[in-house]
Amino acid sequence: MKKGEETRARMLEAAAGLFQAQGYAATGLGQIIEEAGVPRGSLYFHFPGGKEELAAAAVEAAGAYLAGVIGERLAAADTPAAALEALADHFAGELTRSGFSKGCPVSTVALEATAETPRLKKACAGVYRAWLSLIETRLTALGIAEAKAGPLAQSWLGAIEGAILLSKSLETTEPLTRMAKDLSRLAEEERA
Numbered sequence: 001m002k003k004g005e006e007t008r009a010r011m012l013e014a015a016a017g018l019f020q021a022q023g024y025a026a027t028g029l030g031q032i033i034e035e036a037g038v039p040r041g042s043l044y045f046h047f048p049g050g051k052e053e054l055a056a057a058a059v060e061a062a063g064a065y066l067a068g069v070i071g072e073r074l075a076a077a078d079t080p081a082a083a084l085e086a087l088a089d090h091f092a093g094e095l096t097r098s099g100f101s102k103g104c105p106v107s108t109v110a111l112e113a114t115a116e117t118p119r120l121k122k123a124c125a126g127v128y129r130a131w132l133s134l135i136e137t138r139l140t141a142l143g144i145a146e147a148k149a150g151p152l153a154q155s156w157l158g159a160i161e162g163a164i165l166l167s168k169s170l171e172t173t174e175p176l177t178r179m180a181k182d183l184s185r186l187a188e189e190e191r192a
Contacts, residue, residue, distance in 0.1 A: 008046045010036040015058035020105040021098075024055055024112040024120070049119065055109060056123035062105035063127030070131055074138040080191065081184035083138060084156060088180035091164050092173035100171040103164050132157055143191040152190060159183055 014036035018027045029051055033040055047054040073090055077083035094102065110124040135153035140146055159179050166175035 004046075007036075007038050007042050010038055011042065011046060011054065012058050012061045015054050016062040016105055017102075019055060019058060019109050020062070020102045021108075024109050024117075029054075052117050052119050055117075056119045059106055059109050059120070059123045059127060063123075063130065066105070067127075067130050067134060070134050074134060077138070077142070080139055080142050080144060080152075080187035083135075083142065084184050084187055085180045087156075087160060088163070088176045091160065092167065092176045095164065095167050095173060095176075100168050103168040104161060107161050107164065128157065139187075144187070145190075148190050152187065156183065156187075 011032060015027070015032045018032060018035060029043060030040075032054070033043055043054070044050070047057065069090060070087065073086040074083050077086050091104070106124055106127050109120065110128075113121040113124055115121075132150070132153045135156055136149045139149040139152055144152060160176075163175040163179040167173050
């Protein structure tokens with residue numbers, strides 16, 4: 001990796017972690033630069049659009065990383081129930097490892113994206129669409145009818161995101177575990 005690429009990657013990693021832990025508004029550019037250990041001029045060289053451009057790129061990078069994890073977890077599951085439980089287990093593990101300080105790296109930022117941050121809104125929507133597509137494709141492969149797989153993927157992702165938020169707030173993985181258990185039964189009923 002070239003020095004410029006390494007600097008950019010360090011800024012993305014630092015920004016993604018800070019946005020995930022404390023949100024978009026509460027994270028300052030100086031804090032990102034300090035966390036990344038890069039010169040101040042690097043920020044506007046790599047991200048001339050400033051904080052919003054950096055945040056959108058950080059969300060896309062974190063989303064792409066998680067798409068890989070989601071894809072692996074889904075591919076290893078042989079039933080819809082196992083797929084949902086694998087996703088819940090992953091996020092429960094991440095919450096536990098962070099001491100319940102970090103939730104989903106996309107939802108934390110998506111909750112703050114507004115009409116004033118269109119690039120950020122677009123990045124969050126793009127990541128969610130990619131995740132929905134992964135889930136829908138795997139559900140279809142696991143025997144869910146195509147007409148039902150898309151709506152079920154939306155229900156799953158919405159439930160997962162909500163359970164992550166509750167788990168983080170309550171500092172327990174019980175909401176994720178309960179969600180996976182309850183929705184797994186419904187997923188098995190949907191198999192064609």
